[in-house]
Amino acid sequence: xxxxxxxxxxxxxxxxxxxxxxxxxxxxxxxxxxxxxxxxxxxxxxxxxxxxxxxxxxxxxxxxxxxxxxxxxxxxxxxxxxxxxxxxxxxxxxxxxxxxxxxxxxxxxxxxxxxxxxxxxxxxxxxxxxxxxxxxxxxxxxxxxxxxxxxxxxxxxxxxxxxxxxxxxxxxxxxxxxxxxxxxxxxxxxxxxxxxxxxxxxxxxxxxxxxxxxxxxxxxxxxxxxxxxxxxxxxxxxxxxxxxxxxxxxxxxxxxxxxxxxxxxxxxxxxxxxxxxxxxxxxxxxxxxxxxxxxxxxxxxxxxxxxxxxxxxxxxxxxxxxxxxxxxxxxxxxxxxxxxxxxxxxxxxxxxxxxxxxxxxxxxxxxxx
Amino acid sequence: xxxxxxxxxxxxxxxxxxxxxxxxxxxxxxxxxxxxxxxxxxxxxxxxxxxxxxxxxxxxxxxxxxxxxxxxxxxxxxxxxxxxxxxxxxxxxxxxxxxxxxxxxxxxxxxxxxxxxxxxxxxxxxxxxxxxxxxxxxxxxxxxxxxxxxxxxxxxxxxxxxxxxxxxxxxxxxxxxxxxxxxxxxxxxxxxxxxxxxxx
Amino acid sequence: xxxxxxxxxxxxxxxxxxxxxxxxxxxxxxxxxxxxxxxxxxxxxxxxxxxxxxxxxxxxxxxxxxxxxxxxxxxxxxxxxxxxxxxxxxxxxxxxxxxxxxxxxxxxxxxxxxxxxxxxxxxxxxxxxxxxxxxxxxxxxxxxxxxxxxxxxxxxxxxxxxxxxxxxxxxxxxxxxxxxxxxxxxxxxxxxxxxxxxxxxxxxxxxxxxxxxxxxxxxxxxxxxxxxxxxxxxxxxxxxxxxxxxxxxxxxxxxxxxxxxxxxxxxxxxxxxxxxxxxxxxxxxxxxxxxxxxxxxxxxxxxxx
Numbered sequence: 095x096x097x098x099x100x101x102x103x104x105x106x107x108x109x110x111x112x113x114x115x116x117x118x119x120x121x122x123x124x125x126x127x128x129x130x131x132x133x134x135x136x137x138x139x140x141x142x143x144x145x146x147x148x149x150x151x152x153x154x155x156x157x158x159x160x161x162x163x164x165x166x167x168x169x170x171x172x173x174x175x176x177x178x179x180x181x182x183x184x185x186x187x188x189x190x191x192x193x194x195x196x197x198x199x200x201x202x203x204x205x206x207x208x209x210x211x212x213x214x215x216x217x218x219x220x221x222x223x224x225x226x227x228x229x230x231x232x233x234x235x236x237x238x239x240x241x242x243x244x245x246x247x248x249x250x251x252x253x254x255x256x257x258x259x260x261x262x263x264x265x266x267x268x269x270x271x272x273x274x275x276x277x278x279x280x281x282x283x284x285x286x287x288x289x290x291x292x293x294x295x296x297x298x299x300x301x302x303x304x305x306x307x308x309x310x311x312x313x314x315x316x317x318x319x320x321x322x323x324x325x326x327x328x329x330x331x332x333x334x335x336x337x338x339x340x341x342x343x344x345x346x347x348x349x350x351x352x353x354x355x356x357x358x359x360x361x362x363x364x365x366x367x368x369x370x371x372x373x374x375x376x377x378x379x380x381x382x383x384x385x386x387x388x389x390x391x392x393x394x395x396x397x398x399x400x401x402x403x404x405x406x407x408x409x410x411x412x413x414x415x416x417x418x419x420x421x422x423x424x425x426x427x428x429x430x431x432x433x434x435x436x437x438x439x440x441x442x443x444x445x446x447x448x449x450x451x452x453x454x455x456x457x458x459x460x461x462x463x
Numbered sequence: 464x465x466x467x468x469x470x471x472x473x474x475x476x477x478x479x480x481x482x483x484x485x486x487x488x489x490x491x492x493x494x495x496x497x498x499x500x501x502x503x504x505x506x507x508x509x510x511x512x513x514x515x516x517x518x519x520x521x522x523x524x525x526x527x528x529x530x531x532x533x534x535x536x537x538x539x540x541x542x543x544x545x546x547x548x549x550x551x552x553x554x555x556x557x558x559x560x561x562x563x564x565x566x567x568x569x570x571x572x573x574x575x576x577x578x579x580x581x582x583x584x585x586x587x588x589x590x591x592x593x594x595x596x597x598x599x600x601x602x603x604x605x606x607x608x609x610x611x612x613x614x615x616x617x618x619x620x621x622x623x624x625x626x627x628x629x630x631x632x633x634x635x636x637x638x639x640x641x642x643x644x645x646x647x648x649x650x651x652x653x654x655x656x657x658x659x660x661x662x663x
Numbered sequence: 664x665x666x667x668x669x670x671x672x673x674x675x676x677x678x679x680x681x682x683x684x685x686x687x688x689x690x691x692x693x694x695x696x697x698x699x700x701x702x703x704x705x706x707x708x709x710x711x712x713x714x715x716x717x718x719x720x721x722x723x724x725x726x727x728x729x730x731x732x733x734x735x736x737x738x739x740x741x742x743x744x745x746x747x748x749x750x751x752x753x754x755x756x757x758x759x760x761x762x763x764x765x766x767x768x769x770x771x772x773x774x775x776x777x778x779x780x781x782x783x784x785x786x787x788x789x790x791x792x793x794x795x796x797x798x799x800x801x802x803x804x805x806x807x808x809x810x811x812x813x814x815x816x817x818x819x820x821x822x823x824x825x826x827x828x829x830x831x832x833x834x835x836x837x838x839x840x841x842x843x844x845x846x847x848x849x850x851x852x853x854x855x856x857x858x859x860x861x862x863x864x865x866x867x868x869x870x871x872x873x874x875x876x877x878x879x880x881x882x883x884x885x886x887x888x889x890x891x892x893x894x895x896x897x898x899x900x901x902x903x904x905x906x907x908x909x910x911x912x913x914x915x916x917x918x919x920x921x922x923x924x925x926x927x928x929x930x931x932x933x934x935x936x937x938x939x940x941x942x943x944x945x946x947x948x949x950x951x952x953x954x955x956x957x958x959x960x961x962x963x964x965x966x967x968x
Contacts, residue, residue, distance in 0.1 A: 102745035170710070177681075177706040178672060278684075280701040280876035282580075283804045409802055419874045422711025423791070429713065429743055433736045433773045433932055436918055437835035437854040440900045445829050476674045480726040483686050487724075490693045491867045491882045520690075522683055557687075578811035582691040582700045605696045605843045606882035608863075634845065638694045651694035653843065653882075 117162050131155035140347075140376020141165055145417065146172030147277065147296045148179075149346055149375055166298075170418045177277070184272050186331040186340050190350050190373075191250050193326040197377075200251045201320035202354060208248030213325060214377070251322035252352045252369060261354065261367045283409055290392055290412065295373060297415030299381045305405040306387035313403040314391050318370065321354040325377050349374050351382035355390050358397045368393060469504055471518055471544040479519040486516055489640065489649030494602045494611040496594050498646045506536035512642040513560055513588045514541075520586075521547040521558050528556035528573070528585075532564045559587045563619040570625045573637045581634040584652075588640045592617025594648050604654035613648060615641050627656050675722040675755040681705050685723035685878070689869060692880035697842025698810070699793050704876040714747055715873030717770050717789035724785060724869075725751065725768060730758045732766035737774035737915065737932035744772070761935045773836075775857040777914045777936040780866035782883065788851040790872040793879065795839040795849040815847050818890065826895050835900070841888045842881055850887075856899040856915045861887040906931045907949040908959060909940035 118125065132139055132155040142154040146169045153172060161167035197213025200206060212218075255261040273288035281289065294302065309316055328348055331340035351372040359365035370390025372382035387405075394406040404410050414420060472478040478501050489497040505514035521527055521541070528550040529538055537560075538549060550556040553572040561567050576584035597616035600623060603609070618641075629636045629652055636652030673679065681703075688702035707715040725731065731751055735744040739761040747770060748759050760766050763778040772789040780786060796806040799817050809815065818839060825833040832838070838855035842848045850858060851870060861868060861881060868881040881887060891897035905912045907928045914936060916929040928949060931937035941950065941959075953959045 102740045102742045103749065106742060106746060106749075170706075173706040174708045178676075178678060180678070181680075277706075278703045280703055282701065409804070413803075418706070419711045422713060422715075423874055424712075425710060426712030426791070429772075430736045430741055431773070431852075432917060433854055433915070434836040434852050436916070436932075437856070437900060439918065440902075441831065441833065441835040445831060448830055476679060477726060479679070479682075480674075480724075484724065484726065487686075487689065487693065487867070490690055520683055520687055522680060524684070525687070579807050580701075581695055581698060582688070584691070586690065605885040606693075608884045634695050634698060636694075638690070653694055653696060 117160070126159055128152060128155040128159060131158050137377055138163070138165065140374070140378050141299060141381070142168045142172055143375040144378060144381065145169045145296050145298065146176065148172050148176045166417045166421050170421070173418055181278075183332065183335070185343070186333060188328050188330060188346070188348070190324065190328055190348065191253065192247060193324055193328045193348070193350070194246070195244060195248050195324055195326040197325040198248060198322065199320070200322045202251060202255075202322075206249075206251065206254065208245045211244060215379075248324070250324070250352065252354065255321065255354065255367065259364075259366070262358075262369055264369065281412060284395070285408055285412060290408070291371065291373075291389065293412045293415060294385045294388055297385070298417035298420065299378075299384065301415050301417070301420075302384040302388050303380060305391070305411065306384040308403065309387055309391050309405045314405050315356075315394075315399060316370075316387065316390055317356045318353045318387050318390065319355070320383070321352040321369075323349065323351045323379055323382065325349045325379070347376050349376065349378050349382045351379065351386045353383070353386035353390055358399075360398075368397065468540055468543050469506060472501070472503070472515075475518070478515070482515040482519040486519070486640065486647065486649070489647050490638065490651050491606050491649075493604065493606045493649050493651055493654045494613045496646050496648055501645075506534075506540050508533045508562070509537045509540070509560070510590050510642045511645045512647050513590055515645075516588060516640065516642070516647070517541055517547070517558060517560070518544055521545040523547065525557035526550035526555050528553050528559040530560060530562045530564065530567050532562050532567075533560060553585075556585050559585055561587060561589045561619075563589060563591055563617060563622075565619070567619070569621075570629050570637050570639065575629075575632060575635040575637055577635065581636070584635065585637045586640065587637050588642050589618070589622075590642050591615050593643050594641060594646050599658075601657040602650075602654050603657050606651070607654070610657055615643070615648060617643075623656060623658075626650060630655055672754060675725055675751070676708070677705060677719065677722045681719075682723045685719055688878045689720065689723065689880065692869070692878050693867070693882050695846075696881055696885050697840075697846030697848040697879060699848075699872075699877040699879045701876055702878050704873045707873065709746070709750070711874040712791060713743060714770070714772060714789040716871030716875075716878070717772070717787045717873075718747060718750070718871070719873055720787045720869050720871035720878060721751065721768060721770050722755070724787070725755050725757055727756060729767045730760050730765055732760050732763060732769045733771075734769070734774060734776070734933075734935075735772040736917075737776070738934040740934065762939075763935060773852050773854075774915070774932060775853055775860045777931070777933040778939075779860070780864055782865040784866040786866055786868050788853075788868065788870045790849065790851040790870045790877070791874070792837070793849055793870065793872040793875050793877040795837075795847050810846060813845065818847055819892075822890060823892065826892070832891075832895070832897075838897075839890050841890060843885050844888070847890070848879065848881075854900060854915055855889065855897075858887070858889045858897070859899065863887075902929055904929050905947060906937060907947045908953060909937045909945045909950070910947040911937075911940060911945070 132151045138158055139151050139154045142157055142165060143149050157168035157171040160171060195211060197215060198211040252261055274286060276289055276292045327345040330343050330346050332343050333340045353370035355368045355370060357365040357367050368390060370386035372386030374381045388411060391405040392408055392411060394401050401407060482499055485497045485499045499512050499515050501515055503511045503514045505511060523546045525547050527541060527547040541547065553559065553568045554574060556573055559573055570587060573585035573587055574583060576582055593616040595614055597614045599612050599614040602611050602613060633652055638652055639650040641648040684703055688700045692700045705719060707718055709715055709718065733744045733748040735741040751757050752759050763776040768785050768787060770787045794806055796809055796818060799821055800806050822832050836854045837849055837852040838858055840848050840850050840858060850861060863884055865883050867883055870879045889897040902916050906914060906916060908930050915932045917932045919928045919930060921928050
């Protein structure tokens with residue numbers, strides 16, 4: 095029987111309480127502290143910071159705790175906070191050639207100045223459970239220092255290729271204008287590289303991963319090589335208007351991937367390798383790699399390649415990579431839609447009734463008007 | 464500057480909300496006189512209405528073009544309170560203030576947007592002697608039930624011709640706000656002049 | 664950087680710079696009726712697709728002297744409407760009401776109230792897909808050109824194909840309109856029953872699409888024409904029964920399933936309009952039994968301040 099929907103506010107408040115209770119889980123189990131999440135769930139924190147577009151590990155940890163580990167919900171929390179922050183200006187461009195490298199691998203050269211640096215990676219772990227992690231007091235792990243310190247500065251592989259003129263040159267636009275801020279301007283097309291890279295940097299890792307994979311499998315024309323992946327710390331600097339010189343704000347942990355792709359050229363330009371670029375906060379190689387493949391794929395139009403596959407279509411990729419927007423719109427289907435559904439019901443009944451009347455009229459011509 | 468700058472809004476949040484609603488009403492009801500509240504005392508030359516609208520809408524993202532006759536105190540006051548950069552050319556402006564003095568640029572000098580993005584256009588505040596008592600002109604278009612007659616006074620020669628030209632390129636065009644004292648009339652690009660050209 | 668213990672938000676949540684940006688977009692929207700103005704949509708503390716565009720427009724408009732009504736599916740009590748109304752009474756200290764007549768700003772999802780809007784009122788629509796051509800042409804670059812040059816042939820072809828296949832235009836909500844005979848515009852997913860209310864309305868109509876980052880407007884007293892053909896004029900939904908609670912035959916009805924044997928009951932979608940009629944003594948066929956079972960209130964108390 096019909097129940098007038100009353101008491102919506104009480105129901106909403108009760109849902110908050112139920113959520114809090116569910117989030118806490120069994121109260122006999124100690125509650126997670128933010129420092130534990132920040133220190134021991136580092137890659138989850140990195141993803142929330144990257145796609146939330148805010149480098150704040152403590153807030154990302156809080157977001158993950160509040161969201162019960164749901165990355166997209168945590169990213170949303172961070173974004174909704176970020177949007178209320180005052181904006182002071184743009185930092186100086188980050189210079190990843192000055193990165194204090196902790197990991198650096200290149201697939202294009204066997205060895206190179208600075209060497210291959212494996213660093214902290216899951217790559218060669220066998221995916222066998224380490225059941226000691228399930229024990230209460232596992233020993234504190236300690237890595238043995240290398241025999242010799244790493245080079246303080248390592249040249250980036252694309253720079254090495256660039257010296258030979260083999261890699262496409264990428265320069266800031268004339269006058270080095272401040273990049274568009276996609277959080278303050280809506281997308282328009284064709285989108286500039288700044289807009290593309292920002293959108294991909296905060297794009298959903300899973301979506302970009304799938305797109306990158308599609309490029310590799312043939313829904314794209316690229317044959318990417320990992321020129322270099324590097325992980326480490328880079329200083330971020332800001333020049334306050336009143337000082338006129340840059341001030342060091344601290345370090346960011348970054349993962350950078352530069353993907354080298356099959357060459358392009360023309361009558362006037364000798365063939366050159368092309369570049370795809372990926373960058374993310376924290377240690378996030380999968381995201382940076384996927385981003386770099388998609389970035390390169392989106393150069394298709396500019397390089398005169400035929401645009402046929404999803405990963406080459408700028409509007410398709412840039413409009414659909416944001417998981418906060420995508421999740422919101424998919425999930426809004428749980429909101430009531432009964433007014434529109436009623437409109438559909440009325441229409442479908444009317445069309446069916448007219449068809450039925452018409453069919454009846456056809457068999458009984460005397461009943462027709 | 465020897466003199467300290469005159470104050471802006473005392474409660475920026477609420478006063479700008481109120482001024483915005485008056486301007487929204489003015490552009491939604493072209494030709495209707497809207498009286499803004501508040502008690503701004505901008506430097507001489509700038510009307511309280513024009514001042515309130517710019518304090519409400521202009522900021523570092525919106526280059527502002529000021530008629531030369533407005534003078535440095537007005538420019539300093541607006542830059543201090545809004546942080547809007549001053550446009551060197553009318554074609555760079557998002558907001559402009561005209562006083563109706565001879566030699567000021569015509570409406571067509573300001574950005575009218577393009578066919579794809581007609582919103583990328585300027586809003587021009589034209590200060591005039593009064594919003595009543597001038598020669599009557601009949602308007603029609605969105606926001607006007609049938610027609611509406613207005614009679615602003617002290618408009619520059621050729622203004623209505625410029626406004627008719629502005630409407631002719633619709634949806635491109637600038638949007639005009641007439642300001643006298645604390646009152647305004649909105650003249651969005653969508654409105655049509657019903658009074659014959661020859662009569663203006 | 665550290666997490667603030669207690670976040671202090673600006674009046675109406677948005678910072679003043681964001682409000683200025685949205686206000687500028689609203690003003691351009693009013694000056695170009697039906698044209699979708701791109702704006703730098705902010706992240707809101709509510710999911711994209713749940714009314715963030717409407718909320719940003721309302722946040723940019725609202726002041727302490729406003730009275731806000733929020734409806735979803737025509738009702739003031741649906742959970743999302745309650746949630747948005749709570750948000751604004753918290754962040755903007757604004758009076759709220761369920762009475763259409765008492766509201767200065769009405770934020771809505773999917774309906775226009777049955778009580779005719781009046782001069783001075785502003786209705787803010789929550790819009791999921793602002794582009795009426797999107798289902799016919801996926802590319803924004805292309806649809807922008809169509810609007811720019813007023814090339815709407817594709818839309819007419821689609822509507823005519825529907826008529827050929829079904830005998831009707833198969834669009835029953837979000838039915839496209841021509842605003843001021845220039846821009847083809849999405850009225851948001853209101854049932855086409857509500858389209859005629861948009862035409863020459865004395866109220867200002869504002870549309871906010873947060874996820875798609877567009878704002879558009881229909882000024883008061885502006886012609887809004889639902890697209891149709893001479894041989895297939897536009898029509899609205901009709902029901903064969905009056906509202907079971909208030910007896911009116913003039914409103915859009917919700918269909919309520921009352922048992923598992925095909926029993927149906929049709930009641931006003933606009934809950935406030937229906938209550939007002941019942942308070943005035945009108946009764947539908949099932950009102951007495953509904954009251955007896957305490958399924959509807961016999962009298963609707965006023966909002967607490």
